Amino acid sequence: MPVWQRIYEEINDPGFVILCAAQDTGGEAAAGPIFDAANATFIQVVDPDHIISSAFNFVNVPSAAWVDEQGKIVRIDEGTYSKLHELGEGDTKISFGTDVYSVALKDWVAKGSDSAYVQSAKTVTGNIRQHSSDQLKADAAFRLGNLFRTHGYADKAEHYWDLARSLNPDSVNFIRQNLTLSEEGSAGETFRDLMGDYVKSGKDYYRPLDIQSPLQPKDEDR
Numbered sequence: 001m002p003v004w005q006r007i008y009e010e011i012n013d014p015g016f017v018i019l020c021a022a023q024d025t026g027g028e029a030a031a032g033p034i035f036d037a038a039n040a041t042f043i044q045v046v047d048p049d050h051i052i053s054s055a056f057n058f059v060n061v062p063s064a065a066w067v068d069e070q071g072k073i074v075r076i077d078e079g080t081y082s083k084l085h086e087l088g089e090g091d092t093k094i095s096f097g098t099d100v101y102s103v104a105l106k107d108w109v110a111k112g113s114d115s116a117y118v119q120s121a122k123t124v125t126g127n128i129r130q131h132s133s134d135q136l137k138a139d140a141a142f143r144l145g146n147l148f149r150t151h152g153y154a155d156k157a158e159h160y161w162d163l164a165r166s167l168n169p170d171s172v173n174f175i176r177q178n179l180t181l182s183e184e185g186s187a188g189e190t191f192r193d194l195m196g197d198y199v200k201s202g203k204d205y206y207r208p209l210d211i212q213s214p215l216q217p218k219d220e221d222r
Contacts, residue, residue, distance in 0.1 A: 001038035003082040007102050008042050015069070016109045018042035023050045023061055023173055025146050026180060049146055053173050054139045057129035060172035060206060066108060066118075074118045075108070076127045077101070079206030100211045117211065127207065138168035172205075 001020075008018055020040070022031035025048045035044045052058070056065065058078065066075040081097030108115040119127070145160030165174045175194065176186040184190060198205045 001034060001040060005038050005040050005042070007082060007105070011106060011109050013109055019045065021045050021047045021052045023047050023053050023177070024180065025049070025149065025177055030180065049143045050139070050173055050177070057131055057135065058173070059129070059170055060176070063206075066105075068113070073124050074113070076119070076124050077207075077209055079209060098209060098211075101209060104211050134167040135171075138164040138171065138174070141167065142174060 004018065004020070008016075020035075020042060022034070022044070024030045024046060027046050027048050031044075031046045047053075053061070053063075056063065056076065060078065062080045063078045064076070064080040065073050068074050079098065080101050082102050083097055084099050085097040104115075104117040108117050141160045142164035145157045145164065148154075148160065149157035161174070161178060165171070165178070168174065172194070176191060179186045179188065179190055182188070182190075195205060
């Protein structure tokens with residue numbers, strides 16, 4: 001979050017807006033302190049029911065969509081970190097993130113539709129994961145679980161959260177949301193082990209970015 005604030009200040013373009021949506025059932029109480037600590041001056045909203053993730057079928061955060069002045073989505077990506085990150089030490093150290101995404105973003109803000117990082121309508125559509133019937137049921141179960149939790153029905157909340165995860169086991173959002181209620185939090189040992197399992201199995205944690213280098217953008221969509 002602080003890095004995105006720095007990038008926002010570096011771009012310093014009145015026509016550019018960051019809308020950051022925290023996917024957290026804890027609401028303002030959970031997400032507010034994170035925004036406050038970053039001294040963020042861009043738009044910040046809290047999305048307790050993961051409505052935005054559901055609309056784009058984002059399976060994890062951070063993910064992002066670029067929207068132009070006409071309201072058209074011109075790029076959509078998963079794993080949109082502001083920089084490279086590392087967790088752990090020694091043999092257990094895991095690296096994640098990218099140092100190219102923010103460069104591509106700045107290029108788009110500067111060049112608009114002439115940016116080589118703008119995707120075709122076909123690519124944007126293809127990068128939005130299609131919802132299966134079970135995924136739609138999972139989203140409904142997740143929100144129902146949130147409603148029960150809000151009103152103090154913990155057992156029913158757990159039942160519907162478990163149902164959501166069983167219907168959509170690929171949703172890391174669901175897994176991490178559950179971890180926020182544990183002592184270790186959403187970025188603790190369980191999450192690091194999950195990331196390690198993805199790496200070992202050769203499974204993509206996010207859909208890979210089609211940005212090879214900030215100096216050599218792909219132009220197949222132009």
